[in-house]
Amino acid sequence: MVSVRRIKLGSQGLEVSALGLGCMGMSAFYGPPKPEPDMIALIRHAVNSGVTFLDTSDVYGPFTNEILLGKALKGGVRERVQLATKFGILVDDNGRFAVKGDPAYVRAACEASLKRLDIDCIDLYYQHRIDTSVPIEVTIGELKKLVEEGKIKYIGLSEASASTIRRAHAVHPITSTQLEWSLWARDVEEDIIPTCRELGIGIVAYSPLGRGFMSSGPKIVENLSDDDFRKTLPRFQPENLDHNGKVFERVNEIASRKGCTPSQLTLAWVLHQGDDVCPIPGTTKIENFNQNIGALSVKLTPEEIAELQSLASAIKGERYDESLVTWKKSETTPPVSSWKAE
Incomplete structure (x- = not known):
């Protein structure tokens, strides 16, 4: 087994x-929940292998993924x-999403997560959207209190x-x-990554395998269940799928040349972006998992990195459809002392 650096x-x-482990797909969004005993065994195998950074959320299930982690x-x-x-x-x-970040909700959500996970303290607590x-100063202000407590x-x-x-960083690191x-x-490379590096903020890369597309290419769509969230994403639609499949074919060719899998090559690219970056591929x-961990030993030359990046610029379709919130729609109201929860 490959040694996992810190x-x-x-x-x-x-x-x-x-390298971390994203746990979402064990319980939600990527088809039916997987058998709990198998997922607990997978999580413990990851930890025993040196992958100790585990990622979940209260919305995965909702709630069931945190309960699973608590047991594991x-x-x-x-x-x-x-x-x-x-x-x-x-x-x-009805499956509709809403986003909430007022102080009372932040505190209630934290308390509920602690209970489901059956722990006393959360190591890293994210505002998910x-x-x-x-x-944002108001939300972070409440999180700062939770740190102090x-x-x-x-x-x-x-x-x-x-x-x-x-x-946010001006209120609490x-x-x-x-x-x-x-x-x-x-x-994210134009503005967000440089900002994080300027401020000394770590970077956690989710979906580092393109939601599984960079592991198996267009054929992944044939195996998705009807309730798999990926079926709704623009890049998985027929008008983009064939084009993106050609990009995958080129990645697969480079991987064959290097004697690794396309998923290992794709993960290696993320790992080569810097020691402040931690990808968190999910698997069930x-x-x-063992294949993903092998990416840690794949070494890329500057020429190979440049070749991969030139291919990546050809991906067609948006990451999400317009109904889902991303960083492009994350500007909060200005910080005003008169703000009050509705």
Whole structure:
């Protein structure tokens, strides 16, 4: 098994494995929930392999993924991991999403996550999406209180714009920004990545395998269940699928040349972006996890990195459809002392 190095995430002291494990797909969005005993075995296999940075959220399920993690952390596992969870996305009975970030909700969400995870303190607590109706300073102010009370150790933001990150960081140091970054998604490189590096904020790359597309190409769509969230994404639609499949073919050719899999090559590209970057690929199979961990030993030359990046610029389609909030729609109302919760 490949040795997993450790990296410093942000400037406040958090240290994590250089590769993390995204746990969402075990419980939600990517088809039916997977068998709990199998997922607990996978999580513990990851920890025993040196991948100790685990990522979940209260919206995964909702709630069931945190409960799963709570069970997996029993028996001395908790002391060996760095656990990240998130708040801020609500799903109604009709499957519609809403975003919330007022202080009362922040506190209630944190308390509920602590209970489901059955822990005393969350290592890294992210605002999952930005509530644009609440000044970011107000949301971070409540998170700062939770840090002072010992309920969370470090604060993170997910899908936040550069200006939102700056405003948040001025209230309390932000340890990590979670964003979609891969050969499949590079729109964050212009403004957000430089801002994080200027401020000493770590970068956690979610969906580093292009939601599985960079592992298996267009054929992935044939195997998606009817309730798989990816079926709604623009890049998986017929008008973009054939074109993106050609990009995958080129990636696959380079991987064959290097003697690795396309997923290992894609992950290696993310890992080569810097020691402040931690990709968190998700999986529900131990054999896929073992393959992902092999990416840590794939070395890329500057020429190979440039070749891969030229291919990545050809991906067609938006990351999400217009109904879903990303960093492009994360500007909150200005900080005003008169703000009051509705």
